[in-house]
Amino acid sequence: MPYFEVTENVVVANATNRKISKINNAAQTIVISCLALPDSLVFVDCGVYLDFAEKFRKDMEKKFQRKTSHLILTHTHWDHILAMKIFKDVDIVVSKKGLASLKKNLKGYMSPEELLEYAEQYAAEDSVLANDIRNADLFLPNVSVKDEFRINSGEHEILFKVIGNHTAGSAHVYYPQEKTLCAGDNILECYPQLLNSNWKTMDLLHSWEEMDIEHVIPGHGKPITKEYITNILFYYDKLIAFLKEQIRHNTSLKNVLKHLELPEYFGTTQTDWHHACRPEANWLITGIEGWYKFLKKKEKESTKK
Ligand SMILES: [Zn+2]
Known part of the structure; x- marks a missing residue:
């Protein structure tokens, strides 16, 4: 699996080097990020593939010789959260609106019965994915945030901020010391932008342009630089x-x-x-x-x- 070293303390990965699937599904392109604080690791989104999420977490804990303290979810769509059981032992952070929509969806398209049906759609194309969807063990995150949440470690800080747009409860994650922004699905690299809340979208993009950012981690695709936002x-x-x-x-x-x-x-x-x-x-x-x-x-x- 390709790991991208974005900065000394930011490594991201996605599952795109799996057997190339004709459907190029969202589970293969979603990005998982590891942000290393001086004394712990914070992951952003966990994707769907269980073995991939587990390996990435283990590899990062070995590389940085640090334990994981948090998993942050940029939003609660299936492709960003289905492997969450790999992070069952750490704090899982989500927005209050994201939590509400997850609660609803756990009785809807992400209920165990519906996931079994969902898995069938991928069975012929990608049996590993189908299996991981069947074996997803979803639960409610233990930290829910209205507007902002900070994880501090010495001089370093990771900032979770609810920004809406892609979903009402979407959030971005900003690591100022590394000048890195995890944008979630409010920015996509391998797909066109899904941003269609019109002027609000433009305001969001402008607000990012004004921030002290060099690296942008999109919800799907490869890491990019701030220039991408300008583009x-x-x-x-x-x-x-x-x-x-x-x-x-x-x-x-x-x-x-x-x-x-x-x-x-x-x-x-x-x-x-x-x-x-x-x-x-x-x-x-x-x-x-x-x-x-x-x-x-x-x-x-x-x-x-
Ligand atoms: Zn997505």
């Missing part, structure tokens, strides 16, 4: 200006999508690029449609006034 903002700025112009000219959505001047998304040339984690989806198009409809509605509202 996303640049793309959205261009897209929004283009869409506003087309809406003024009454161009239909269908023609907008075919338009030769439709801004190109910078991420599509990346080596691990996929249009979505599901073969039938194209998140790039979905995002453009979302902005088109949103801006058209705003335009209508402003002409009514």
Whole structure:
């Protein structure tokens, strides 16, 4: 499995070197991070593959000669949490809203019965994954946070902050001494951005741009640098200006999508690029449609006034 040494005290991994799956599912691209404090290790998200989560934890404890104190969950979607039993012995941190949605989902799509069915979808493609979904042992994290939570160790500090957007309870994890931000699914590297809460999304990206960050750990894909955030903002700025112009000219959505001047998304040339984690989806198009409809509605509202 590939480990990426982001800084001296930040190592991340994902399960992308498993037998390449046609479906390139979210469980293979999700990132697990290890943030080393002077006296303990803090992990961010744990993925789905049990052997992978366990090996990564053991390897990091050996490398840093430190014990694990916390697992932090950026949000409670299945692909980020299913292997949580590997961290049963440490504090598990989640936002209050994330905890509420997990409580609900443990009776819904993440109930033992539903997980058995969910596993079947992957059985032919990836038997290890199917098995790990069947054997997931989910429980409620013991630390739930409304806004902010800090883990301190000497001069070092890890900051968990609830930021919403991707899910209402999504959080980021900031390690200032290492200038590193774990963004969760509010930033994706191997997929298009799922950020479609419009202006709120732009505000979030701008707030990250102002932070003292060098390294960004996305929810899925490879570690990136702060420049990636600037690139996303640049793309959205261009897209929004283009869409506003087309809406003024009454161009239909269908023609907008075919338009030769439709801004190109910078991420599509990346080596691990996929249009979505599901073969039938194209998140790039979905995002453009979302902005088109949103801006058209705003335009209508402003002409009514
Ligand atoms: Zn995810």
